[in-house]
Amino acid sequence: MQHLGFTRSSLKTDHLLQTPDTFIRTPLPGAMGVDFVVHAAPRLGAGFTQMTAEFLKDGTLGPAPAQRFVYVLEGELVLSAGSKEWTLAANGFAFVPAGTAHTVRAVDRARAAVIEKPYGAMSESDDVAQIVVGDEASIASVALMGDEGLRVRSLMPDGPAYDFAVNTMTYDPGAALGMVEVHVMEHGLLMLEGGGIYRLGDAWYPVEAGDFIWMAPYCPQWFGALGKTAAKYLIYKDWRRHPLVK
Numbered sequence: 001m002q003h004l005g006f007t008r009s010s011l012k013t014d015h016l017l018q019t020p021d022t023f024i025r026t027p028l029p030g031a032m033g034v035d036f037v038v039h040a041a042p043r044l045g046a047g048f049t050q051m052t053a054e055f056l057k058d059g060t061l062g063p064a065p066a067q068r069f070v071y072v073l074e075g076e077l078v079l080s081a082g083s084k085e086w087t088l089a090a091n092g093f094a095f096v097p098a099g100t101a102h103t104v105r106a107v108d109r110a111r112a113a114v115i116e117k118p119y120g121a122m123s124e125s126d127d128v129a130q131i132v133v134g135d136e137a138s139i140a141s142v143a144l145m146g147d148e149g150l151r152v153r154s155l156m157p158d159g160p161a162y163d164f165a166v167n168t169m170t171y172d173p174g175a176a177l178g179m180v181e182v183h184v185m186e187h188g189l190l191m192l193e194g195g196g197i198y199r200l201g202d203a204w205y206p207v208e209a210g211d212f213i214w215m216a217p218y219c220p221q222w223f224g225a226l227g228k229t230a231a232k233y234l235i236y237k238d239w240r241r242h243p244l245v246k
Contacts, residue, residue, distance in 0.1 A: 008205065014219040015200040016044060018212040025054065030062020033106070036114075039212040040188045046214060047238060048117040048164070050188035055106030066116045067129075068096045069156070069166055071136075071234055073192075075110025079103070081131055091136040093155050093166070097129040113190055113234055120163040120241045127161035136168055149175035158240075165239045170232045171196065176224030185237040187215040194231030198223050 009022045018039055025035040033056040040046040053061065055075065061068075070077065071093045079086045079094050081102040088094060096102050098119040104112075119129075134155065141151035149172040156166050171194070180199065195208035199222040200215060207213070207223075215221050225231035 008207075008211075010203065010205065012201055012203065014216040015203075015221075016040070016212075016214040017198070017200065017205050017207065018214075020210045023052075028062060031060065032062075033057070033059030034061060039190075040214045044214060045216060046188070047186060048115060048188065048236065050190070050212070050214075050236060051114045051116075052190075052212075053112045053114045055110040055112070057106060057108045059106045059110075061104040061114070064096060064098070064100075064102070064116060066118045067098045067164075069115040069164075069236075070094050070096075070104060071113040071115075071155070071166070073111040073113060076107040077110055077112060078105045078107060079133065080105070084131075086133045088133070089135070093132075093134055093136065095129075095132040095156060095162075095166075097131065100131065102131075115164075115166065115188065115236050117164055117238070120238075120245060122160055122163075122241070127159055129161040132157060141170070144169070145178055147175065147178060150177070160240060163239060163241050164236060166234065166236050168192070168232060168234055170230055171223070171225035172230055173225055173228055177222050180220050180222045182218055182220050184217050184243055185239065186217050186219075187213070187221070188236040189213040189215070190234045192232045192234055194225060194227055194229050196223055196225040196227070196231050 008019045010017045023037045035054045037052040040050040072088045077088045139153045144150040151170045153168045191211045
């Protein structure tokens, strides 16, 4: 219910906090049986798009205009490319390189985070990006800066052929980043579980599961988990390209 125009959502020049009470669904070309909440896009100033895709049974994504990363939030999706097929359950994910013909279809109702980014080619690299399919739970976590209360799982390969990274980060109750970060990468962040306090620029926001955050390059950022359960988010960043290359 709307309470006299109140929302935690906030848009500044260097960040966006978008909360579920402000989400608007829209269809997109080529997709059938899917509604999208477009969180980040070039109109915002982002160099990528991040969306939540809400599938009906047998709903199908349209062709990808760029590289595509899919992380299943609820339900099951089937990825088909060439003669191969993979079933992705909740917390499963897939990366499909630019120009790869494929389909993504829902077995029943489902939701997924979808990230798409134009590929930043590297002429000096002979490496070629490959389809990546996995399950987040099967990836070993790494303590961030030696802090066992803050664990990172890397969902994308790290190599010259891949120009962005997607990770999950899990914070034990009371855990926090050890520093305020200011850097050249931009972020798209979807809160998956729990909540806490996020510093974005010079503002401080309470955040919880379901919220989306966009952080522009050089936006000061910090997070601390609050509550009795762990906080967890999915986070994108552009990666491995020289800052002079657009």
